[in-house]
Amino acid sequence: MLRPHTAAPPLPHARWWRAGVVQAVSPPGVVDLEPGYLEPGLLPVDEVRPLYAEALAEFGPAALGYGANAGAEPLRALLAARHGCTADEVMVTAGTSQALALLCTALGRPGRSVVVERTSYDLGRMIMTDHGLRLREVDADGEGVRPRALDLALAQDDDVAFVYLTPTFHNPTGTVAGEARRRELLAVAARHGVPVVEDDAYAELGLDRVALPPSLAALAGRRGVIRLGSFSKTLGPGLRLGWLEAEPALIETLTGRGQLVSGGALNHLTSMAVTMLLGDGRYDRRLSWLREGLRLRRDTLVAALRAGLGESVSVDCPAGGFFLWLDFGPRRDEAALLAAAGRAGVAVAPGSRYGSAAGTHLRLAYSLNSPDRLAEAAARLSAAWRTEETLR
Ligand SMILES: Cc1ncc(COP(=O)(O)O)c(C=O)c1O
Structure with missing residues (x-):
């Protein structure tokens, strides 16, 4: 049973949520809006616990062997069905x-260069x-990379390995590229013969019940596009499990590399466990529940x-993902805003961490705290920023 979001989360393991066990933990008393993590109460401990037993019962010793280099076929088939491609296009x-x-x-x-959004x-x-x-930054607008800027960058540099894009619920800006923009970007990259890597880590976390444009990979029939998917943001990053979609020839090249030939699929047992979740509707029920929880947090x-x-x-409201991207305009002092937030006991991420775009921005994650804590953080930030020099 999925817990209602209004109920208090279970906390029996709270003592383990600390540095040395998980990656980054802010000091007690600080409301941490910095990392793109799920709140512990949103991580599916009870749903994941039986999956390993189910996978071992179903697959037996095959769950403990070296996994097929491209990943076990049952999971690839389920992912292919979800994303409208064939299993040989999934790794x-x-x-x-x-x-x-x-x-x-x-x-x-x-x-070599990689073209990235500024x-x-x-x-x-x-x-x-x-x-x-080498990172070659290009300009973007409210729909991500501008096709003209991409065209110019690719014309000026004939040694670009790939273009790296996040067209859906961009981290940190939250933007979504519409279908027309996606088609334009694909046409530019194809004209220059440069592959596109589509980082789609947040694709399943649309919070507004509106249809999303097709992925770049789907629009291109995966020709010249490699789409990266992850279970980190929908289940938990501790699983270390994701997938990529690409042309079969590229997947063969990737799976022929020494790391996979030597070690087989990465996280094979976990992949078999997640197969159990994906196969019978439990994953989709979990996604609906998670979206509801994130929507509540974002709106708060x-x-x-x-x-x-x-x-x-x-304060723009993103249609999905984990982050608010606050725009303070061109003349604010980022260091002063951060310091004021710190004095108020709230950790936020500096916009300058994400590249060289003009203006002053801060990134706030709504994923890691309860709605009550988020409301408290907003009150503290507003008071701190309004009373200090920072917003005068
Ligand atoms: C855009 C983007 N890509 C990738 C990742 C990392 O994903 P994974 O845990 O699957 O390595 C993140 C996590 O913050 C992210 O925001």
Whole structure:
């Protein structure tokens, strides 16, 4: 049974939610709006617990063998059915981060470029630069990368390994590219013969019950597009499980690389466990429940910030994903805003972390706290920013 969002979350394991066990934890008393994590009460502990037993009962020793290099066929078939492609166009990964690292080695080489949005996912950028790739930033608007800017960048640089885009619930801006924009971007990339990597980590977290445009991968029939999917944002990042969709020839190349030939599929047992969840409707019920919880959190934070900040800051409501992208206009001091937030006991992410776009921005995640804590954070931030020099 999925717990109603109005009920208090179970807390018996709270003592384990601390540094040294999970990745980053803010000090007690701080309301942490910084990382793109799910609140512990939104992580599906009770739903995941039986899955390993079910997978071992169903697959027996095959769940403990080296998994097929591209991932076990039952999961690939289920993912293919969900995303409108064939199983040979799907490869299981250990999440989007691993998939991106694999693509950096398979498509890139040190010194080559990757075209990215001027504002884009900081850790994706880090993975690419860790591999010696150079980031070539291009301008974006409310629908993501401008096709003209992409065209210009690809015309000026003949050594681009790939274009990295997040057209759906962009991190950090929350924007969604419409279908026409998607088609334009695909046409530009195809004209230059450059592959597109579509990071779709938040694709299943639309919160407004409106139909989304097809993925870039679907629009292109996966030709020249590699789409990255993840269970990190819908189930939990501790599973380290995701997938990619690409042309079968590229999947063969990727699965022929030493890491997979040596070790087989990454996280094979977990992938068999998630297969059990995906196969019988439990995953979809979980998604509806999670969207409801995130919608409540997003709406609470947006309403409380708008009420507290008035006209002084533009608070757009994203249609999905985890983040608000606050726009403070061109002349605010990011360091002063952060410091004021810190003194008020709220952690937020500096906009400059995500690239070099003009203006002052902060990113606030609504995913990691309860609606009550979010309302409290908004009140603290509004008071801090309005009374300090920061918004005078
Ligand atoms: C845009 C984007 N891509 C990828 C990731 C990481 O995903 P994974 O946990 O699947 O590696 C994140 C997580 O913050 C993200 O925001």
